[in-house]
Amino acid sequence: MEPNTQKLIHSFGALADLGQEIADTGDFIEMVRTSLHLLLGTLAIRRGAVVECPSHLDQTNPLALWGLGEGYEARFSVDDETKAAFLACETGAVAVHTSAAHEPSLVSFLAAHEAEYREQLIELIVPMIVRGDLTGLVLLGGKASGEPFNADDIEVIRSMVRHIGVGIHTHRLLAEVKQQAEENRRLYFDLRAIYRDTVRAFAAAIDIKDKYTQGHSDRVGKYSEIIARELGFAEEAVEGMAIAGYLHDVGKLVVERDIINAPYRIDAKQSSELNRHPGAGFEILSPINHPYADIPLSAKYHHERMDGRGYPDGLTDTQIPLGAKIVTVADSFDAMTTDRPYKKRRTFDEVVHDLRRNTGTQFDPVIVSAFCRALLKELNGETRERKFLKMLGKNYLDARKDAPLLVQLLSELDATTQSAAAGG
Ligand SMILES: [Fe+2]
Structure with missing residues (x-):
């Protein structure tokens, strides 16, 4: 087996475990960071970031950053049109500095961030798509070797990004369920208090008779x-x-x-x-x-x-x-x-x-x-x-x-x- 393939298999195994861990809350951010690290390590990429795209916001929420300029937060706005453009992006990975034929909203998004990405040496943006939703984006620098990404690289990146995305998505769902359960619990206690008060009023009515x-x-x-x-x-x-x-x-x-x-x-x-x-x-x-x-x-x-x-x-x-x-x-x-x-x-x-x-x-x-x-x-x-x-x-x-x-x-x-x- 080629050493590269072996390394890839190893990374995938590690990532599979991580997917589970991301989902199980624990130290969520730490898990996302490790996932990013694995992804970068697999293809010898020096820098990158994982950002969330919360559906109710048009601002990214950075989860993990690696090797980027000090003070750079990868916090930028992504409006609904841009989100839709990322979702529709057929290649699954957007090369930042090429003049590929993207949708107009994506073209203007990239143009607006051109200077920023050049400064941070970011070359690729990979949308994390889970169940038809844009969960987030992964920003990647170039390969340490200086070679361009080939089709196989892109395939590996897309799989790994998808894996991280599923972990984040599941984590979010669990958080929502937790919040819902918390809300239900509160409601339940409120109801119980009302019930108790009603019962005591009832008891007083019995005793008055x-x-x-x-x-x-x-x-x-x-x-x-x-x-x-x-x-x-x-x-x-x-x-x-x-x-x-x-x-x-x-x-x-x-x-x-x-x-x-x-x-x-x-x-x-x-x-x-x-x-x-x-x-x-x-x-x-x-x-x-x-x-x-x-x-x-x-x-x-x-x-x-x-x-x-x-x-x-x-x-x-x-x-x-x-x-x-x-x-x-x-x-x-x-x-x-x-x-x-x-x-x-x-x-x-x-x-x-x-x-x-x-x-x-x-x-x-x-x-x-x-x-x-x-x-x-x-x-x-x-x-x-x-x-x-x-x-x-x-x-x-x-x-x-x-x-x-x-x-x-x-x-x-x-x-x-x-x-x-x-x-x-
Ligand atoms: Fe009695």
Whole structure:
């Protein structure tokens, strides 16, 4: 094999790798520079430049320069007519100083830059054409040997330039896709914020209807969020649980106000009317395309119990979705710690006692355990924010003294869940 051919093959191999690298962003400019270097090296050319022709501009954007005069930037204007002329150029390479029969716009372009190119010793301009677009131009000086470019040289140059062009084009596409993705991401976050605000407004509307439980939905949302985070949910799922909590009682919107606000224990008929609210909530929430899973199901099943004695469907343990189980604990905790017309709030030690008594029958031990862990961390001052204490308000300022009760409940729960795991 002729040494020249060998060198050519080597250069092409290197260029093939580079094409990939140009496309994969990385250090894009560095890759273009290396490509130019390879091209120059292959034909022993001393100087050259690769410039981009952005479609929305009539100015070139220089990407790589080699061996040109100091301060020379290869930044010049290329109007649409000139671009079209380069695209139509049949030889694929424009000899700068010959009086070949070019299109008029190209002739005047070359005439305008004649002095500049003479000074920089540029002899050839090769358009980079990719998918019918002028991606850029490659400016080349003459061969070091002083011989003119022959047809084979031009063929090699055109192939290599085309290769560089594809790399640049792909790089541009990737950049556009990236930008588009970034834009979509922003839009998505905006939408999520709007969704969240709407949900909170919705929750406030639910609570206004129930004059005895002001802020109930808001607190259940926050408690659910805390439990989910303690359970190690991903941030997105944590947010979803907050939403599920805010919306769990949305079905109360269809229950008569008098029943919700009855200042006495309601009778069986009223109670069955009130018990429609989980199902009604599901109906209201199902048609909405929530960005989080299980919001409607959490509303539907937040009054189910582990032992199957809940409503509306009497589901048991594993049949109840995890989200609903979380909302159940959050909901009950808020019910225990706020005054109702027929039921006074519990003291903190009574709350712990109730949690213990109802775990396994009403509540899932795993959820109660997570809830207690999070609560204990706050009582022990291990958390930066005081989320629970803020929501519990002034009635539970002395809850800290009952922290040992929580510790005890937690160790009992740990023993149960561990033996359940061992048995199961
Ligand atoms: Fe409820």
